[in-house]
Amino acid sequence: MHSLPRSRVVAALSLGVVALAVVLLPTAHAGADPTGSGVATASLLDSPELDELQRRAAGVQAELQERQSRVLAAREALAAAEAAAAQAEADIVAADADLARARAEVARHASAVYRDAGEVTPLSVLLSGGGPGDVVAAAGLLDAAEQHAAAVVGAAERRRQEAAARRAEAERTRETARARAGELTTETAELEAAAAAASRDLEAAVAAVDRQLGRQREEQRAAGRQAAADWHGYLAELAAAGVAPPPAAALRDPAAGLPDGLVPVPASGGGVQAGAAQLPGGPGPLVVPSAEAVAAVSAAVDALELPYASGAAGPDAWSCGSLVHAVYASVGIDLPDDQAGLHARTTPVDPADVLPGDLVFLGAGRSGPGNVGIALDGRTVLAADARAGAVVVGRPGADRVLGAGRPSLGLRAAAPATEPSGGPLPVECGDVRYPPETSGGRAWGGFPNGLVPPSAMCPPGVAGHLLRCDAAAAYRAMSSAYAGVFGTPLCLTDSYRSYAGQVQLYGEKPALAAVPGTSDHGWGLAVDLCGGVERFGTAQYAWMVANAGRFGFRHPRWADPGNGREEPWHWEYAGA
Structure with missing residues (x-):
């Protein structure tokens, strides 16, 4: 089989949580992957040291969250106490004013009596010529006046004393609330200091990762540019050979015949492959996929470097399943739009027989399918990848390939879904999908909140x-x-x-x-x-x-x- 132009060989940089999950396949029939196993050294964000720092940060976060509710409650209590104290102060001012008015009224009354009739006593009434009845009446009037004056002043005094008691109680409540708020403020300040210390350590680790990630991103972009150039070079080879890729229907049954000038592609397990052909001659046979596969790959290459986003369906961002679905939908082949559905419905082919346009399913261990990409040739695969945060190319080790499928052969009856077994978290488009309730957990790209390297944005x-x-x-x-x-x-x-x-x-x-x-x-x-x-x-x-x-x-x-x-x-x- 004629080899397609080879993409620049880029080592698979499997960097755990922040890694670029660059997805590439070993060449069919080529033996060992010349780049190695595809397993690189762990990144800082995949290290026990950073895990411990993150645990520290998450612990402080949880304490701050719990403390925040108590601080807010204490502040509300203090505000209520301040309001009660202010009201008590206003009450005592009002009571003082009432008492002063009562005393002034009594004084005015006494002054008026003295001014108008001199000091009125029973004796003065008798001496002024009043009879015994007048004396009795004057004494009763004076007693009533004195009793009324005493009652007015006494009531005002009681109101003042009650207001003073309320003020004293409000002051005690306010002081207690102030002390509690002060204690919580001190405790919160200590937690904030712990959070700041953890954040300094975390920021230093992220800065180191960012430098590493920046280098890898540039390698990733260079690999993408080279893969795109290789793809367009391959299309030029087809055009120079005068080959127009035939429709998928014309390639599905090589035994029944192929378009003039084309011959079947051998299968690694014996026999021939359905859904493709090759042009004999030259330094080696030139593989000819279906027109739909060629158009789908060209559309996928145009999406290189666009952002990855979970659930996105273009045109500015993609998930792995939606990208595959969209490029094939554009050529009239309707596929599922998620990695699990694609794995269950796409007609399988041997991974050793992968050709341009085929789907490559990736995963590891018991986690089940974790990503799906589109083959550009027998080695290079393109995918919207969560860890890379973009549409990228790469090559994984053979142990990462769970299977392959050829969309141009149509859909099969759904195979049983392969789910994670034994406890591993599911993987979506190359990245672990963490439960949303994970405190301080890692989300898109495998990064913790607030610890995303700038190069990933x-x-x-x-x-x-x-x-x-x-x-x-x-x-x-x-x-x-x-x-x-x-x-x-x-x-x-x-x-x-x-x-x-x-x-x-x-x-x-x-x-x-x-x-x-x-x-x-x-x-x-x-x-x-x-x-x-x-x-x-x-x-x-x-x-x-x-x-x-x-x-x-x-x-x-x-x-x-x-x-x-x-x-x-x-x-x-x-x-x-």
């Missing part, structure tokens, strides 16, 4: 900012549409926020900021906007409400008006 078109690459592409498109209406791009104040940045912000605003390690900013999936979007009711905010969903962005419910934490500026990328 992309700029959204605003200097100094980074987002997950599919989110960055969506943001650029959204900003361009926004500029078409308002004349200027979207105004961006915050995007990816590192673990250290989350710790700092939490220390500044513990009642508002997310607990470090839990913010969507830490996944590179949230943006804070300005330029009018930061205020409810503006034309800019209304445009975002009406249009952000077209680009995969949403305003979370908790940030809506009336939901406690109103943040018109905060928007999150939810995927294509």
Whole structure:
């Protein structure tokens, strides 16, 4: 069989959690993989040292989260105590005023009596010529007046004493609340210091990984460029030989005949392969896949370096299954859009017989199928890969290949699904799928929250900012549409926020900021906007409400008006 132009040989850099899961196959009939086994040294983010640091960070995170609720409760209690003390203070001021008014009223009354009739006593009434009846009446009047005055002043005095008691109790409550809030503030400060210490160690480890990842990404891009050049060189060979790849239907039964000039392709296990042919002559036979396979591979090559995103279905980002589905749907072959469905329904071929356009299923141990890619030749496979965070090419060791399939042969009856066995977590498009409740767990690309190396992200078109690459592409498109209406791009104040940045912000605003390690900013999936979007009711905010969903962005419910934490500026990328 004529060898297709060989892609540049790139060692498979299986770097565990942050690795580039570069997917390449050994050459059919070529013996050992010249690049080695495809298993490289473990990365820093796959090391016991970093695992321990992450456990430290997750422990501090859990304590901060628990402490935050207590701090908020203590602050609410203190606010209530402050309000009660202020009310008690107001009550005693009012009681003092009542008492002063009562005393002033009694004094005015006494003064008026003295001014108008002198000092009134029973004796003075008798001496002034009054009869015994007048004396009795005057004495009763004086007693009543004195009793009324005493009652008015006494009532005011009691109100004042009650208010003073309430003030004293409120003061004691306030002091207790202040002390509790102070204790929790001190404890929280200690936890924040522990979080900062862990974040410094984690940031140093991530910086080292970022340098390593940057080098690998450049190798990955170079490998992609070379693979694309090799593919176009192969198409030029076909054209120079005067070969137009025939439709899939013309190649499905080599025994019944093939188009003129073409002969069957031998199968590694004996006999011939269905779904392909070859042109004899030259330095070696030239493999001729179906027209559908050639078109599908060409479409896949055009997607190189586009971002990976779980559940994305193009055109700006892809998952492994959706990429395979889309390129074959474009040539009229309808396939499942997930790796499990593709593995169950695609007509299998021997991995040793892989040809351009075939699907290659990858996995390891008991985890079951973990990725699916499209073969560019007998060695090179292209896939949307979660660990690489992009559509990439590469070559794994033979022990990573679970099987292969040829879409041009049509779908088979569904084979039983291969599920993870014995406890391993499932793998999606090359990366472990962690349960969403994993505290401090690793998510896309295998990175912990706030510990994503910058090389794994992309700029959204605003200097100094980074987002997950599919989110960055969506943001650029959204900003361009926004500029078409308002004349200027979207105004961006915050995007990816590192673990250290989350710790700092939490220390500044513990009642508002997310607990470090839990913010969507830490996944590179949230943006804070300005330029009018930061205020409810503006034309800019209304445009975002009406249009952000077209680009995969949403305003979370908790940030809506009336939901406690109103943040018109905060928007999150939810995927294509």
